[in-house]
Amino acid sequence: MLVVVLALLAALSNAAASVLQRRAAADEPGGGPGVRQAVRWLGQLLRRRYWVAGAGMLALSTVLQAAALSVGSLALVQPLMAAELLFTLVVGSMVFHRRPDRRTWLAFVALAAGLAAFLTSAAPTTGRNTASAEQWLAASGAVLGGVVLLVLAARPVRGAPRAALLGLASAVSFSLTAALLKEVTGRLPDGPAAVLGTWPVYAMAAAGGVAFLLLQSAFRAGTLAASQPALTLGDALTSVALGWGLFGEQITLGVRTVPAVVGVVLMGAGTAGLARAPSVAGDWDTAARRPGTGRAARRVR
Secondary structure: OHHHHHHHHHHHHHHHHHHHHHHHHHHOOOOOOOHHHHHHHHHHHOOOHHHHHHHHHHHHHHHHHHHHHHHOOHHHHHHHHOOHHHHHHHHHHHHHOOOOOHHHHHHHHHHHHHHHHHHHHOOOOOOOOOOOHHHHHHHHHHHHHHHHHHHHHHOOOOOHHHHHHHHHHHHHHHHHHHHHHHHHHHHHHHOHHHHHOOOHHHHHHHHHHHHHHHHHHHHHHOOHHHHHHHHHHHHHHHHHHHHHHHHOOOOOOHHHHHHHHHHHHHHHHHHHHHHOOHHHHOOOOOOEEOOOOOOEEOOOO
């Protein structure tokens, strides 16, 4: 029971972090394209109370997820973390004082249920605590190549497609960060010198920084309905792949193939439904603009 409570609280904290930081991004004028404008926009964003609160919730979610994994298995915690999708809509409705449309709710339910079914069915066995340098070179090259391709694909598009692509790039980067964290913790028995004197801890910090910047860019580009599914699904599925490729976490479906396939079908249906949902390109998670100003005012019903 404790692991369930901790995992659900971690999912709720993650959702709250996304909503609050999206709220801050919606309040801050975009400032136009270009690196200089993006850096200036980010600097303004860091001073907003919604963004600071979101950063605090993100830190809390990390602690809660670590606590859940310390008392429960990955096979139980990861499916429960899929509830983040539903929590995003609930918290977003309260923060923005607007409810997303029915199609968005149904799509998010399908995505969350599909992801939970897939992760439960494909729950990997416990593998090694560390990986070889050759494995890390191959895996990190594939991940970084994927991130670069996603960022390049996002450059010529705007709105929901851009938010989804950047959200997916952020998710893949967060998965690499988590894998590097596992490598670091696997080296802890060798002592602090073995950790601080080797590359994984510094690579983890760099990957986390890239993931953070991509996440803020996704919030700047479009709505949570566009970025959050890509973020949640991408993180979970990439983590399963990295666990298999780096740490030998084996996936044996057997009789569980059917629920895994059902999970994939549900995720496909949720994705298709979300593509046609008005909330993806709408303004349910943006604040109404005050006439004659560049600031956004919260609309209260």
